[in-house]
Amino acid sequence: RARADGIGGWSVFENEMGRVADYRQWVESELTDAIDRGDFVLYYQPQLSLKGERIVGYEALIRWQHPERGLIPPNEFIPVAEESGMILQIGKWALHQGCHDACMLPDDTYVAINLSPVQFGDRALTETVRQALEESGLPANRLELEITETAMTMDRIQARKVMASLSEMGVQIAIDDFGTGYSNLSYLMDFTFHKLKIDRSFVCRLQDDDTTGAVISTIVGLSRALGAETLAEGVETADQATLLRAAGCDSVQGFHYARPAPLSTFVDSESAGARLLPRAVGATYH
Ligand code: C2E
Numbered sequence: 001r002a003r004a005d006g007i008g009g010w011s012v013f014e015n016e017m018g019r020v021a022d023y024r025q026w027v028e029s030e031l032t033d034a035i036d037r038g039d040f041v042l043y044y045q046p047q048l049s050l051k052g053e054r055i056v057g058y059e060a061l062i063r064w065q066h067p068e069r070g071l072i073p074p075n076e077f078i079p080v081a082e083e084s085g086m087i088l089q090i091g092k093w094a095l096h097q098g099c100h101d102a103c104m105l106p107d108d109t110y111v112a113i114n115l116s117p118v119q120f121g122d123r124a125l126t127e128t129v130r131q132a133l134e135e136s137g138l139p140a141n142r143l144e145l146e147i148t149e150t151a152m153t154m155d156r157i158q159a160r161k162v163m164a165s166l167s168e169m170g171v172q173i174a175i176d177d178f179g180t181g182y183s184n185l186s187y188l189m190d191f192t193f194h195k196l197k198i199d200r201s202f203v204c205r206l207q208d209d210d211t212t213g214a215v216i217s218t219i220v221g222l223s224r225a226l227g228a229e230t231l232a233e234g235v236e237t238a239d240q241a242t243l244l245r246a247a248g249c250d251s252v253q254g255f256h257y258a259r260p261a262p263l264s265t266f267v268d269s270e271s272a273g274a275r276l277l278p279r280a281v282g283a284t285y286h
């Protein structure tokens, strides 16, 4: 599709579009193999309480370890997997792997796993979660599930039911990227959840003006009124952390504290040896 004479103007655009489409196609065709090969890995990023700056949990962030292309970030394949429906298999794998991994992390921490809106709309979700907990032996209160506002608003009645039943199982529910979606306050009051994750776009602006701090304080107040905690995402500087503490945030996550890294970074190798997951575990769920 690429044209040799494509200098400037429309043909460059065409080339670019062609490349994007080619890459997308490549991703889609490779994903099936990736599932069979067990290419996926979960990286973990610590979440810290602002009181005492202790690690309270770890967010699992999926990466695709492609045999030739190396590590591929989720934004490049999750949307494709969502469109093709493959996200259900990948998501199931992530739930099982995340629960197994959590068993190797300190008992007083949780693992947070991202759910795609597609998974959230899947009738089998609660059963999948129950199985992952059962097979790994992880106590339900050490699992947190992150869902976006968009997922909640797609089918409100279904969403309410799912959130209530997950919550009854003892699983914690966090609303991811809060403040960027379309959920309104009356929606929010209807759902059971335990945490609001304040989107990075708010944290980025904290140092620019006083308004952002005031808005974050308001989100914290709102969250408390609804019986939930708050976590600020994408904290990159000490100044941001200071302002977030002043705004009353409960916990933080971001490059300032730690970047996402393989599980082995967070478990001491001695104890991990004995409790290590057999390499083939991923393959059971394909
Ligand atoms: P998210 O759940 O909002 O995750 C936070 C993203 O922000 C992660 O990107 C993380 O690496 C990045 N991040 C963390 N701290 C900082 C910081 O201080 N500065 C900046 N600039 N970025 C920071 P990542 O790992 O590339 O993941 C992107 C998105 O992919 C996630 O956004 C989530 O929506 C999705 N995702 C990741 N893993 C899974 C998964 O297992 N299943 C599903 N369905 N989606 C996933």
Ligand code: MG
Residues within 6 Å of the ligand: 059, 114, 146, 176
């Ligand atoms: Mg998340």
Ligand code: MG
Residues within 6 Å of the ligand: 176, 177, 197, 233
């Ligand atoms: Mg987020």
Ligand code: MG
Residues within 6 Å of the ligand: 177, 199, 200, 233
């Ligand atoms: Mg985000």
